[in-house]
Amino acid sequence: MKDLSIYIHIPFCKEKCFYCDFLSFKGKEEYFEKYQIALLKEIEEFAILNKNKYIVKTIFIGGGTPSILPIGYIEGIATKIYNLFNVDKNVEFTIEANPGTLSYEKIKSFKDSNINRISVGLQAYQNSLLKKIGRIHTIEEFLQNYENIRKVGFDNVNIDLMFSLPTQTENDFKETLTNISKLQPEHISTYSLILEEGTKFYSMYEKGEFELFSDELDRKLYYMAIDILQKNGYNLYEISNFCKPKKECKHNIVYWTRKEYIGFGLGASSLIDEKRIINTNNFNDYINFKNDREIEILEKRHMYSEFMFLGLRMIKGIKKSDFYKEFNISIDSIYKKEIDKFIKNGLLIEDNDYLRLSKKGIDLSNVVFSEFI
Ligand code: SF4
Secondary structure, eight states: OEEEEEEEEEOEESSOOTTOOSSOEESOGGGHHHHHHHHHHHHHHHHHHTTTTEEEEEEEEEESOGGGSOTTHHHHHHHHHHHHSEEEEEEEEEEEEOTTSOOHHHHHHHHHTTOOEEEEEEEOSOHHHHHHTTOSOOHHHHHHHHHHHHHHTOOOEEEEEEESOTTOOHHHHHHHHHHHHHHOOSEEEEEEOOOOTTSHHHHHHHTTSOOOOOHHHHHHHHHHHHHHHHHTTOEEEETTEEESTTOOOHHHHHHHTTOOEEEESTTOEEEETTEEEEOOOOHHHHHTTOOOOEEEEOOHHHHHHHHHHHHTTBTTOEEHHHHHHHHSSOHHHHHHHHHHHHHHTTSEEEETTEEEEOHHHHHTHHHHHHHHO
């Protein structure tokens, strides 16, 4: 049996955060049930076609805000997966959750559904800032949720944070990092604001309502995060992700190392049998069982480039011998020119079999990645 990871997309949120361009909608509560029916049907169809072909190593229910669903929905999804797939006994099973949508009972129901990892979207530790970025919750609600998550017995928790947010100060971010470190979650993600077209922030920015952080200040905040989190026992293992020893997110590593995964739900993407498949992102079509998928048969060149720009996100880098194992061709015969250039200008470091980004390479990672695309 082959290893498989499963991603499940729940495209509902209470409100749309001002920075967010993810495929998620507010105000669609009346469609929860129809969506669930379409989702379970999609899962079932795949499972029947692929009976006993896979062993499921990781499951990730993301969104949107999966925790917005009333108790019963997530259990329904988990039960379906457990009934139809061979699930590894050491599976990493994550759900994304947002404060403001989480009761003690809901957290307990996640645990009862075999979920063993919760990823909480917090973003910032200041109520005024949370309001300014369109979050629906307060810091007090987050703390209450966090306490309940621990009380229920979750021992693998991620907290998502953001920096370079409009009006955020260095001190705000420092306070966020310090206070979150004190809680000692097993995993912390920190993402810098990216202004995405179509978001509320995008139109506010166009109207001149705020200024973006300079690259210099953005980098300063990033290195402040590394400094504070490392002092508190966290390892930076991917450009934006920190964890306690052995608490890396296995599901995300599947993406970065191009292992196979299947995505179920609106707009979900899959990498399977050397094909990239993307579900329809038309909500009405999806709930009416019309899932026109985009299917791309990956050419070798495309796979090589994914191997490079996804793998180099990890701080330990990529193994040249893994490239050979996967494609039966040496990395140098494809990318010698680019690799030599980046080593020469100090963006890449070669360390025996490994190639990884240097500190300067992390700062200019987009330049490095775009060269491999
Ligand atoms: S809760 Fe998450 S998915 Fe929903 S709008 Fe906010 S950032 Fe986007």
